[in-house]
Amino acid sequence: MRTALASLGALALLGAGAAWWVTAPDPISAAELSGISGDATRGEILFAAAGCASCHVAPDTPAADAPVLSGGQRFVTQFGTFVAPNISPSPQGVGNWTDADLINAVMRGVSPEGQHYYPAFPWNAYNKADVQDIADLVAYLRTLPPSAAESLPHEIPFPFNIRRSVGGWKLLFEDRDFVVQGDLTPEQTRGRYLVEALGHCGECHTPRNALGGLRRASWLAGAPDPAGDGHNPNITPAGLKWTEAQIVAMLQSGFTPEFDVVGGEMAEVVANTSQLSDEDRRAMAAYLKIVTPVDSPAPKPGTGDSSAEEAG
């Protein structure tokens, strides 16, 4: 009996140990980062393509030439409220971080102290980016104005407030492979990079499972808006019937083919995509045309989630 209990205890310990080990952060090694140095000039457009300012500027900041990344925007989700931190180059922000710290934050979702970041920060898209691009982005970020604002804590209830549990989430849902595979033209490949990695379009346009993992089988097929303001549209070819030229025009100006103007978070996205080259916008459109067509998941009744709504 005693032996049995002891072996059971040992097994439990072993299990806990294994769980602890597999949920440990997995940063990019110093060796992989050696010899990489960022180019701030190149980083400016990558910063726009990655949409960093959309979430990290202070709430209600009008678009400015040099964004102040002081944080403070609140993101209400079913798991709690996330508050964007200060990522400006200041002591309260990321001014004291090394390039490796910043690259690992963006591409692995790991803090300099080895803590997991919640997936509200789209590292599960940025993990598909080129290390050199993120190094350039980081170099540009260091040229932006500093802010002395203190980062505010997230408001996340138990059990999601256990950071280590994000390690389990990563085990289940982190995916560093592109969703769309196969033989792609150089333009489609560029578009895939902009949409899946930097643009992190899937974060809002792909439905999630009960634990917040992206349902990659329904990639870009539309999803309820996390803040509860309606539904983010299906942008697979089954939902988005626009021509490539019409997609390009919307990414450039915000005007849809019906000459409505996109709103919500998409207005902030257009503030970023309008800075890209026409070539890059065309690449995004070319990519969206080869995404697997998926019918939208049925909207929940009574959510005002209709596909035929008029503005007003």
Added chain:
Amino acid sequence: MTRTFRIAALAALAVASVAAAQDAPPSPEEQAVRARQSHMSLYAFNLGKLGAMAQGNVEYDGAAATTAAQNLSHMTQLDQVGYWLPGTSNAEFDDSEALPAIWENMDDFSAKHEALEQAVTNLQAGAGTDLATLQASLGEVGKACGACHQDYREADE
């Protein structure tokens, strides 16, 4: 006989009440929602004329561009007091996309409309100049539309 009569009377009553329901005038709230949506459609109609030129789908025509810009300008000047009645957000009307935030931030909502008026004034001044000026000033109008939609309109398909 009595029974048949009763059924006929009930049927007549049912028809009458359906007719009454059809004839009931829309509430002021519903009229406001419809008027707002019509206003938006007219914006889109005129923006479409300008956008087709700006996007190179039709040839630039300075006179036609000026006319469309003038239409937009008139529309921004229409009195909208009757549009934004309390109880007409997307919380009360399924087919409205107007977020309750409008009524919580009426000053900001009005400021964003003033920004639109200014952008449309500039568009009206520049639409007939040349294509490049039209493209630039139309872009600013798009931003003014987007700034308001960003905060005050429900995301949709």
